[in-house]
Amino acid sequence: MPTILVTGSNKGLGLAFAQGYTAEGWKVIATCRTPGAADELNALAAANDSVEVHGLDVDDFGAIEILGKQLSGTPIDLLLNNAGFKGPAPQGFGQVDYEGWAGVFHTNVLAVMKMTETFADHVALSDKKLIVNVSSGLSSVANKNGPGRGPFGELYLYRTSKSALNMLTKCLSFDLIDRGIAVVGIGPGWVRTALGGPTAKFSPEESIANCIPLIEKFGPDDAGKLYLYDGSEIPW
Amino acid sequence: MPTLLMTGANRGLGLGMTGLFADAGWTIHACCRKPDAADELKAIADKGDVHIHALDVGDFAAIESLAAELKGTAIDVLFNNAGIMNATQKSFDPTDTSDAFGNLDFDGWMQILRINVMAPARMTECFVGHVAASDRKTICNMSSIMGSIGGNDSGSWYAYRTSKAALNMVTRSLAADLKDQDITVVSLHPGWVRTSMGGPSAALSPEESVSGLFEVVSGIKPENSGELICWDGGTLPW
Numbered sequence: 001m002p003t004i005l006v007t008g009s010n011k012g013l014g015l016a017f018a019q020g021y022t023a024e025g026w027k028v029i030a031t032c033r034t035p036g037a038a039d040e041l042n043a044l045a046a047a048n049d050s051v052e053v054h055g056l057d058v059d060d061f062g063a064i065e066i067l068g069k070q071l072s073g074t075p076i077d078l079l080l081n082n083a084g085f086k087g088p089a090p091q092g093f094g095q096v097d098y099e100g101w102a103g104v105f106h107t108n109v110l111a112v113m114k115m116t117e118t119f120a121d122h123v124a125l126s127d128k129k130l131i132v133n134v135s136s137g138l139s140s141v142a143n144k145n146g147p148g149r150g151p152f153g154e155l156y157l158y159r160t161s162k163s164a165l166n167m168l169t170k171c172l173s174f175d176l177i178d179r180g181i182a183v184v185g186i187g188p189g190w191v192r193t194a195l196g197g198p199t200a201k202f203s204p205e206e207s208i209a210n211c212i213p214l215i216e217k218f219g220p221d222d223a224g225k226l227y228l229y230d231g232s233e234i235p236w
Numbered sequence: 237m238p239t240l241l242m243t244g245a246n247r248g249l250g251l252g253m254t255g256l257f258a259d260a261g262w263t264i265h266a267c268c269r270k271p272d273a274a275d276e277l278k279a280i281a282d283k284g285d286v287h288i289h290a291l292d293v294g295d296f297a298a299i300e301s302l303a304a305e306l307k308g309t310a311i312d313v314l315f316n317n318a319g320i321m322n323a324t325q326k327s328f329d330p331t332d333t334s335d336a337f338g339n340l341d342f343d344g345w346m347q348i349l350r351i352n353v354m355a356p357a358r359m360t361e362c363f364v365g366h367v368a369a370s371d372r373k374t375i376c377n378m379s380s381i382m383g384s385i386g387g388n389d390s391g392s393w394y395a396y397r398t399s400k401a402a403l404n405m406v407t408r409s410l411a412a413d414l415k416d417q418d419i420t421v422v423s424l425h426p427g428w429v430r431t432s433m434g435g436p437s438a439a440l441s442p443e444e445s446v447s448g449l450f451e452v453v454s455g456i457k458p459e460n461s462g463e464l465i466c467w468d469g470g471t472l473p474w
Binding site: 061093094105110113114142155156159160161164165166167170171173175 | 337360383390414
């Protein structure tokens, strides 16, 4: 039975991933900031012995280290760095909240690095040896369809954090491939979550129905790449 | 003559470019953290139309104050040059592991993001009116091929590389947002240069890089907006 560790698993895509991988028969290590309030995740864990819930704020790097030690020796086939957020609104030109921007970088980029530094050993012990970072189509610097003009406005904080995350994915792919670990980015599409809003195209369930088979096919040749949910590559 | 505002003008490429633009007769607002210690910049100022301002670009309130001080001054080229490769601003050191997997200096990373990404955004927010009032209406962000994700074939330098990738997204977003004001925004790659940042084994002399960048900046056209341009005039991938 393969094992996944997924962050931010109390709602949105993270919850859908936890539910989806449980249905696929995986062992699921699901983390979220406040397990006491994670009713749906707790219900999943109550109904499935294969699901364990851990409290983790990914911005608390000391807590990441503690969880890493607690899970020492546990092989993790798929580290899914899912926790992330859009940041304070508005975030258009002339409206930038710089403290908020720092917070977005910390959660969406630095915490992914800390998770990866901490859990690379666990992933190296596993069969599949995958680390997947949840990015976004809005991360694309090359996007010819109007950089800075995504469906939600200019989004300086969010977009720059995801561009930086893509660079992190690329850098990690070089450092970890010698240990057989493939680090890959995915864009799950525009999803009806707290981040995507109610008018988005996909439900979380529809998105992960695309993403789980996509991730299933990932291997060393995919290291350092960024895929949209439909399997196409997102340009940098 | 046109007017240039240069950040990080006391050393390296910022100093070199300030000298070339001063020689060409431009009016220059040259910013650096410690003007008192900027002897080479002061020597340039003695010979040209160069106004030196104390500015730490990490101090966003100071950026606002300088913009207010220069209110009514048209700035043809806003050159966001100031940047750091490591938080302690040491010279280039290939044995430095503060930016290597397993040993990341996260506080340093945040500082690098503040100086290399947020400060150019804050400078642009504060000086957009000055640029819009000029003839050339150009904003240059000093990036690097190290910020090109597609061009990254060796990894490492996590903090620096992610900061420049994020800066390139800032450039692209600004290019879209400021198009209505006819402002052109580009990222520039100076080459690997023998500065304190680039180290002694780098490929280019500062003079080669600076003269190339001078040509590039002098010739920027509106259709270049949103591009990453190399010191030799070529366009680089994201």
